[in-house]
Amino acid sequence: MPISFEKVSYEYAPHTPFSYQALRGVDLQLAEGRITAIIGATGSGKTTLVQHLNALLIPSEGTVRVMEHEIAAGRRFKDAKKLRQKVGLVFQFPEYQLFEETLIKDVAFGPINFGMDADKAAAVAAQALSTVGIDKADFEKSPLELSGGQKRRVAIAGILAMQPKVLVLDEPTAGLDPQGAAAVMELFRRLNRSQGITVIIVSHDMEYVLDYCDQVVVMSHGQAVIQTDVKGFFESEQYMDQANIDPPAIVRFRQLCAAKGLKLPADALTIDALADQIAKRIGR
Amino acid sequence: MENAIEVKDLQYSYDQKNDAVSGASFTIAKGSFTTIIGPNGSGKSTVAKLLMGLLEKKAGTIVVDGIELSDTTVGDIRQRMGIVFQNPDNQFIGATVRDDIAFGLENRCVEQPKMDPIIDEYAAKVGMTPFLDSEPTNLSGGQKQRVAIASVLAMDMDILLFDEATSMLDPTGKRDISKLVHDIHDQQGLTVVAITHNIEEVAASDYVIVMGAGKVVLSGTPAAVFKHQAQLLKLQMDVPFVYKLAAALKARGVKTAETLDMERMASEICRSASKK
Amino acid sequence: MKNITLGRYVPADSFFHRLDPRTKLVAMIAMLVAIFLPTGFYGYAIIGVVMVFCILAAHLTISTVVQSMKPMLVMLLFLLVINCLVVKTGYVWLNLWGLLIYSDAVIQTLYIVVRLLLMIMITTLLTATTKPMDMTLGLEDLLSPMQFFHLPTHDIAMMIALALRFIPTLIEESQRILKAQASRGVDLENGTFREKIMAVLSLIVPLFVSSFQRADDLADAMEARGYVVGAPRVRYKKLRLRAADYMTLALVAALLGGLIYLAVVLA
Numbered sequence: 001m002p003i004s005f006e007k008v009s010y011e012y013a014p015h016t017p018f019s020y021q022a023l024r025g026v027d028l029q030l031a032e033g034r035i036t037a038i039i040g041a042t043g044s045g046k047t048t049l050v051q052h053l054n055a056l057l058i059p060s061e062g063t064v065r066v067m068e069h070e071i072a073a074g075r076r077f078k079d080a081k082k083l084r085q086k087v088g089l090v091f092q093f094p095e096y097q098l099f100e101e102t103l104i105k106d107v108a109f110g111p112i113n114f115g116m117d118a119d120k121a122a123a124v125a126a127q128a129l130s131t132v133g134i135d136k137a138d139f140e141k142s143p144l145e146l147s148g149g150q151k152r153r154v155a156i157a158g159i160l161a162m163q164p165k166v167l168v169l170d171e172p173t174a175g176l177d178p179q180g181a182a183a184v185m186e187l188f189r190r191l192n193r194s195q196g197i198t199v200i201i202v203s204h205d206m207e208y209v210l211d212y213c214d215q216v217v218v219m220s221h222g223q224a225v226i227q228t229d230v231k232g233f234f235e236s237e238q239y240m241d242q243a244n245i246d247p248p249a250i251v252r253f254r255q256l257c258a259a260k261g262l263k264l265p266a267d268a269l270t271i272d273a274l275a276d277q278i279a280k281r282i283g284r
Numbered sequence: 285m286e287n288a289i290e291v292k293d294l295q296y297s298y299d300q301k302n303d304a305v306s307g308a309s310f311t312i313a314k315g316s317f318t319t320i321i322g323p324n325g326s327g328k329s330t331v332a333k334l335l336m337g338l339l340e341k342k343a344g345t346i347v348v349d350g351i352e353l354s355d356t357t358v359g360d361i362r363q364r365m366g367i368v369f370q371n372p373d374n375q376f377i378g379a380t381v382r383d384d385i386a387f388g389l390e391n392r393c394v395e396q397p398k399m400d401p402i403i404d405e406y407a408a409k410v411g412m413t414p415f416l417d418s419e420p421t422n423l424s425g426g427q428k429q430r431v432a433i434a435s436v437l438a439m440d441m442d443i444l445l446f447d448e449a450t451s452m453l454d455p456t457g458k459r460d461i462s463k464l465v466h467d468i469h470d471q472q473g474l475t476v477v478a479i480t481h482n483i484e485e486v487a488a489s490d491y492v493i494v495m496g497a498g499k500v501v502l503s504g505t506p507a508a509v510f511k512h513q514a515q516l517l518k519l520q521m522d523v524p525f526v527y528k529l530a531a532a533l534k535a536r537g538v539k540t541a542e543t544l545d546m547e548r549m550a551s552e553i554c555r556s557a558s559k560k
Numbered sequence: 561m562k563n564i565t566l567g568r569y570v571p572a573d574s575f576f577h578r579l580d581p582r583t584k585l586v587a588m589i590a591m592l593v594a595i596f597l598p599t600g601f602y603g604y605a606i607i608g609v610v611m612v613f614c615i616l617a618a619h620l621t622i623s624t625v626v627q628s629m630k631p632m633l634v635m636l637l638f639l640l641v642i643n644c645l646v647v648k649t650g651y652v653w654l655n656l657w658g659l660l661i662y663s664d665a666v667i668q669t670l671y672i673v674v675r676l677l678l679m680i681m682i683t684t685l686l687t688a689t690t691k692p693m694d695m696t697l698g699l700e701d702l703l704s705p706m707q708f709f710h711l712p713t714h715d716i717a718m719m720i721a722l723a724l725r726f727i728p729t730l731i732e733e734s735q736r737i738l739k740a741q742a743s744r745g746v747d748l749e750n751g752t753f754r755e756k757i758m759a760v761l762s763l764i765v766p767l768f769v770s771s772f773q774r775a776d777d778l779a780d781a782m783e784a785r786g787y788v789v790g791a792p793r794v795r796y797k798k799l800r801l802r803a804a805d806y807m808t809l810a811l812v813a814a815l816l817g818g819l820i821y822l823a824v825v826l827a
Contacts, residue, residue, distance in 0.1 A: 113745030275532035374777035
């Protein structure tokens with residue numbers, strides 16, 4: 001079942017002098033089993049949008065449907081805890097949520113909260129830690145002994161251990177070095193391809209959106225203005241202009257060549273494909 | 285021309301077991317724009333803190349502007365060299381932008397009547413004049429970093445260190461701060477040392493120092509450093525797009541001139557294609 | 561979410577908002593002393609009228625002040641009951657089903673209630689018209705003579721200023737942590753006692769850990785910008801007394817003097 005937003009609006013601090021309309025009538029469908037990127041300028045409503053997916057926020061207007069759950073404006077949503085086990089949300093800079101004495105205890109915290117017994121939780125936690133690439137020898141270490149990148153992976157493991165069907169990540173690569181970021185994106189792709197987990201990623205980094213995501217949603221001023229597949233998005237000058245993003249290097253290069261009179265096909269979105277096209281044009 | 289910074293055989297250890305910095309040596313020329321890159325854990329931030337005397341080195345020498353760093357000279361060195369850290373919130377000390385820029389001036393015992401003009405001047409230099417009385421919770425990350433830069437500039441430093449100053453910012457913030465730093469370097473002839481992950485920033489610098497496992501592994505101009513592709517890959521470092529494209533083209537029999545400039549490469553390819 | 565009014569400061573532009581914080585601090589202390597002078601209800605009436613006038617002049621409402629009394633209502637009623645049971649002097653004022661309530665019991669309680677009300681008016685006037693940061697500056701100046709007794713007044717003022725600067729940041733961070741842990745199934749309302757303890761720990765521990773990291777980073781930033789604990793510094797914000805301040809201090813002194821005279825006369 002796809003996840004859908006029907007005319008969803010959200011207002012922070014209503015009826016106060018600080019009220020702020022973050023979402024204005026969002027109509028959106030997020031495909032099941034795919035990796036969708038949510039992009040847009042800071043303040044466009046991306047973080048507000050994804051916090052509706054696990055009922056951290058309830059819409060001021062409209063309805064959000066996630067799997068068999070319906071989160072409607074004006075009504076108390078009673079199944080929040082059930083939903084939060086199925087939709088795992090990883091915040092930006094999730095390192096700060098680690099608090100237990102050891103990594104394995106921290107990762108087991110989520111599953112235990114959702115009713116798993118301690119032994120099973122420990123097993124699931126061990127599995128999750130291995131999935132994110134933490135060595136078994138380190139399981140009993142304290143989170144404080146880890147580097148930033150390692151802490152982030154443990155935080156992600158903490159959500160994976162909950163065995164969610166949908167994984168939502170807010171800027172998972174922020175502040176990571178290039179290899180750390182690539183490792184983390186690879187992980188999501190693996191989880192999606194091998195277990196069919198729906199992955200939703202809020203991101204600013206167009207390189208990763210191009211290389212790892214299937215679908216893209218563009219948010220602007222609280223509305224979802226574009227919803228399309230990634231290839232279609234990066235092939236369209238119009239879409240990229242409308243989204244007002246910094247295109248990935250490969251697109252910028254194509255644009256530079258076009259400006260100098262060499263039109264290269266828009267669907268050459270990998271370095272090999274582009275090199276093939278250029279070689280052809282030069283006559284090799 | 286005297287060097288801005290000279291480091292010889294620098295050593296530091298956080299926990300008496302492994303050395304975070306194990307014998308690093310490098311020089312930074314006056315007025316240059318140097319980038320320091322390396323995988324996380326290679327010791328880059330540690331070196332920055334050691335240069336500022338915020339950590340006490342285990343061994344080695346650090347000479348800044350001709351002054352050797354020691355307990356007695358730390359204050360003098362901090363008068364000539366400043367640093368902008370990664371986290372915009374954790375270096376914003378004042379209650380407002382004005383107060384934060386004033387902080388360094390207060391420490392320097394600048395005469396109180398002279399402070400306002402200095403604050404106004406440097407806030408303008410970084411484009412934060414409309415926000416002088418704003419509180420940090422109402423500012424974006426990029427704006428807070430601009431204030432950090434202004435407060436360091438206001439102390440009239442010759443050498444500026446940037447420890448991943450853009451890594452916690454969104455793309456707009458990253459772009460603005462990078463541009464601001466380059467403008468400052470070009471206009472005021474300051475020496476800039478930027479620790480960064482951004483490969484494009486590296487390509488735009490004068491000199492690159494590559495660190496790995498606490499040592500300086502490679503150094504030189506960006507072009508010279510990126511030639512060592514195999515070594516960079518082994519360090520799991522990213523390589524600029526133009527280099528990756530050049531390699532792919534080479535594999536297809538298309539030779540391109542060595543360049544780090546995307547525009548130049550595009551021009552060359554367009555010329556070759558039109559010649560056909 | 562970001563625009564939380566810190567403490568009880570109410571932004572406005574009144575005579576009192578414009579006064580030097582030192583004037584207000586000194587005036588407040590003088591008025592608090594005045595309340596405890598044995599001037600009886602005459603004195604309280606005078607102070608009361610002055611305070612009502614000041615509160616209105618500061619663009620505040622009486623109801624805000626009365627609201628602050630609410631938390632103490634229960635305690636005051638309790639006090640009234642205790643006094644009625646214990647104090648048996650004065651004349652009998654009321655006979656409540658056999659319990660004799662004496663006038664002194666009621667009057668003593670009334671004294672306390674009125675004094676409390678006046679104290680609240682005075683402190684509210686101070687906190688509503690003075691930003692916490694300005695109060696810190698005022699305190700720093702007033703207490704600086706204490707340096708001769710080895711009290712590190714400037715360092716204390718710096719610590720308070722930093723704490724004030726970071727309170728909104730910490731509040732935001734705790735809200736983020738709350739949401740992050742809620743996403744991991746933390747439920748503060750339901751659950752066993754042990755679960756609730758873990759829930760609270762999952763909020764407090766990360767906040768502490770990040771605060772220590774923050775403190776480290778801040779210390780580095782401050783030192784890098786030349787801050788040395790105990791070294792001489794020049795403060796950017798200079799407080800300057802104006803005519804309005806001298807006038808206010810003079811009036812307060814006159815009021816205090818008058819009330820002392822009244823107390824002497826009544827004795």
